[in-house]
Amino acid sequence: MELRKGLEDIAIKETEITYIDGVLGRLYYRGYSIYDLAEFSNFEETAYLIWFGKLPNKKELQEIKEALAEEREIPEYITEFIKNVRKDANPMDVLRTAVSMLGIEDRSNEELWKKAVKLTAKIPTIISYFDRVRKGLDIVHPDPSLSHAENFLYMMRGEKPNPIDSRTMDVAMILHMDHEMNASTFACLVVASTLSDLYSAITAGISALKGPLHGGANAEALKQFMEIGSKDKVEEYILKKLESGQRIMGFGHRIYKAYDPRAKILKEYARNLAKEKGKMELFEIAEKVDEIGCKILGKKNIYPNVDFYAGLVFYFLGFDPDLFPTVFASSRIVGWTAHVMEYLKDNKLIRPKAIYKGEIGRKYINIENRE
Incomplete structure (x- = not known):
């Protein structure tokens, strides 16, 4: 059996979501060049593309914008958790725990894409609430009239961002949305393949992204x-x-x-x-x-x-360095959920093997006779 440390060059599924040409330095979401999406698209449109496989028409774009805006508020018990958690907590630990708490309460049989929208909408709220609370500032509630990127900066700052900052945030979030089979996406799929729930899968993704070799x-x-x-x-x-x-x-x-x-x-x-x-x-x-x-x-x-x-x-843009992995997660949630939905269409439990290098047939010695 061949050993491939880090599963390098091992494919675990077919995908129509993201293609990377590592030799030429090219990246495509659903066949669209990242350069075109960064220049012409926005967070909501690109999220729709990644989730549903096509660019939305005007009606579909408006519907996904409204769906995201409607789901931004988080339950009061999570707000209370954020207010009471230690102020020097790692922001990724807070985000991971809050997402897990969302999963405890969500017992619905909604389609996975609706849960994906909920998570995508709520993660910036969790991040901004924690950052403001730990700094002794009042929480800024979401503004449904603002775009996803604008609202994120607004909740962080307490004032509406200028057009340069808003567009930069939009583009940065597009660029971090997906990157094929990275460590955190794979972690999500390992959990999802057991037919666990989406929140558990995303919690695993956040945990993997926390590592300094990935999100840090x-x-x-x-x-x-x-x-x-x-x-x-x-x-x-x-x-x-x-x-x-x-x-x-x-x-x-x-x-x-x-x-x-x-x-x-x-x-x-x-x-x-x-x-x-x-x-x-x-x-x-x-x-x-x-x-x-x-x-x-x-x-x-x-x-x-x-x-x-x-x-x-x-x-x-005003984010403290320890928040960077959470901002990364606020974008990558789109890719994580898209890959989970794609994988579950033809699910197979992920169960790799290990190459055993130890002894065989060792004799058991009673504890009284051990040195």
Whole structure:
């Protein structure tokens, strides 16, 4: 039996949701280029596309917008949990627990897509409520007149965002919606394949995304830029890191052997936000790391991934670094639920094997006779 550590290059299902061309650095949702979706689409439309396999017409788009807006409020018992949980809790732990609590109460036999809409609508509310409570601020309730991305920023800030911030948030959420069979999506499918409920599957996805090798990499990339401190120190920093065998955070990907298209898109949005917020120095440090890193690591087909500029974008939008994985989850919930629904159409319990390397036929020794 062949051992494939990390299940590398092992396919577990067929999909019509997302296609990645890692060699050419291309990404498609339902056959649509990520560049076109980032330029022309919005969160609600792209979510509809991923869930239902087609772009919505005007009526369908309005219906999904209304459905998401109507489901944003969370039950009072979850609000009370958020108010009473320790203020220094990891935001992903709070999100994971809140989603699990939603599952305890939801005993309905609704179609899975309706539960997907509920979860997608409520996750930004959970995140923003916790962030405001831990900072001693009043909770800001959802505004149904705002788009999904606008409302998220509004609940976080307590004021309506400007058009630049709103559009950047929209695009960032589109880019994080799905990425084929990543660790958290696989975790969701393992649980779903047992015919457990959707909330349990998503709780597993959140737990996997919490890990620093998955959802926390964007915060590490941002920390790296802040640590460098000056554009003039970039080259020395990179060379020292590489000489000591350390990674340049935000570089490299299991699938991409070219520049991640999501990073290309986010780079320009990070640049625009940096200008607007007066943070160009931090962006220029990142850009210099990008330039020098590509010269050195590009020879090994190692390039910036989505996390390289995502951390900057989330930071410029006002999110604290420990919230970055939750913001990631608020987008990836669309992909998680879409893959669960797709997998369950032809479900098979996921049960891989392990290669046994231990002894066989060992003699049992009574405890009195053991050394």
